[in-house]
Amino acid sequence: xxxxxxxxxxxxxxxxxxxxxxxxxxxxxxxxxxxxxAVQIGMPGVDLLAANRxxxxxxxxxxxxxxxxxxxxxxxxxxxxxxxxxxxxxxxFSADPHSVLREVDRVLVAEGxxxxxxxxxxxxxxxxxxxxxxxxxxxxxxxxxxxxxIKDWLTLLGxxxxxxxxxxxxxxxxxxxxxxxxxxxxxxxxxxxPLLGGAYLLHGVKRVQGMRLITPQWRGGKARAKRxxxxxxxxxxxxxxx
Numbered sequence: 001x002x003x004x005x006x007x008x009x010x011x012x013x014x015x016x017x018x019x020x021x022x023x024x025x026x027x028x029x030x031x032x033x034x035x036x037x038a039v040q041i042g043m044p045g046v047d048l049l050a051a052n053r054x055x056x057x058x059x060x061x062x063x064x065x066x067x068x069x070x071x072x073x074x075x076x077x078x079x080x081x082x083x084x085x086x087x088x089x090x091x092x093f094s095a096d097p098h099s100v101l102r103e104v105d106r107v108l109v110a111e112g113x114x115x116x117x118x119x120x121x122x123x124x125x126x127x128x129x130x131x132x133x134x135x136x137x138x139x140x141x142x143x144x145x146x147x148x149x150i151k152d153w154l155t156l157l158g159x160x161x162x163x164x165x166x167x168x169x170x171x172x173x174x175x176x177x178x179x180x181x182x183x184x185x186x187x188x189x190x191x192x193x194p195l196l197g198g199a200y201l202l203h204g205v206k207r208v209q210g211m212r213l214i215t216p217q218w219r220g221g222k223a224r225a226k227r228x229x230x231x232x233x234x235x236x237x238x239x240x241x242x
Contacts, residue, residue: 006043006089007045013173013174013175013176013179014173017168018168021199022048022117022167022199023046023048025117025165025167025201026051026086026115026201027048028165029115029201030048030051030084031051033083033084033115034053035082035083035109036083037054037056037083038052038054038056038057038058038082039059039060039082039085039086040059040060041059041060041072041086041090042061042072043088043089044060044061044064044065044066048086048088049086052084054084060072072094072100072103073094073096073100073103074103075107080108080110081107083113084113085108085113086114086115086116087104087115089139091116091145092118092139092143097143098153102157105158105159105206108206110207111205111206112206113204115203115204116150117199117201117202118144118147118150118202119139119142120144120147120166120197120198121144121146122196123168124170124171124172124196125168125198125199126144128140129144147164147166151202158206158208158209160207161202162205163201163202164200164203165200166189166190166194166199167186167190168197168199169189170185
């Protein structure tokens with residue numbers, strides 16, 4: 001399966017509805033991820049890294065207006081050279097999603113982040129995919145995988161999932177009018193059935209065994225300094241009595 005160009009579908013009412021939710025969620029996730037280099041793989045016509053503050057942000061895709069043209073499972077980046085990889089709807093349209101995640105693991109630095117989005121098979125959108133899969137039309141022709149399965153894949157690679165969001169609870173509709181009428185389900189879904197949203201976002205952090213964050217021991221240093229000060233005072237008092 002080749003990576004499709006979702007740009008035309010994202011211009012539809014349903015596509016704009018998904019993109020609006022996804023953009024807001026990605027902005028929350030990437031705003032406080034720090035580093036130097038961030039890449040967005042896929043959907044090159046949509047800048048989802050705008051809220052991130054890394055000095056070097058760029059897009060990578062097979063085709064389209066991207067700074068780097070490459071396959072998602074053969075990334076032309078040096079090992080441990082990126083601080084953030086963003087993948088909007090890459091795994092469900094890739095012929096080898098496991099290789100994609102292995103490449104992400106390779107190019108990320110230790111403690112680097114991957115943020116990805118996907119369409120949920122356990123939702124009304126997943127039901128629509130089952131009914132329309134034989135039609136071969138976007139976005140229903142993809143291989144949807146649940147957030148729980150992607151979490152398991154990330155865990156096997158040594159990632160820790162530190163954030164997740166689900167959304168897009170409205171039934172699939174082709175008109176903006178009907179989407180607006182069903183908007184109340186977004187409020188209900190977030191509260192009552194959070195795992196059944198049509199789309200999800202995951203934030204994973206690459207953990208490396210044997211590494212630990214070294215922080216300044218200010219409190220311990222103050223305690224040692226206080227003890228030394230007390231000992232010095234006692235010695236001084238002893239000298240005076242002598």
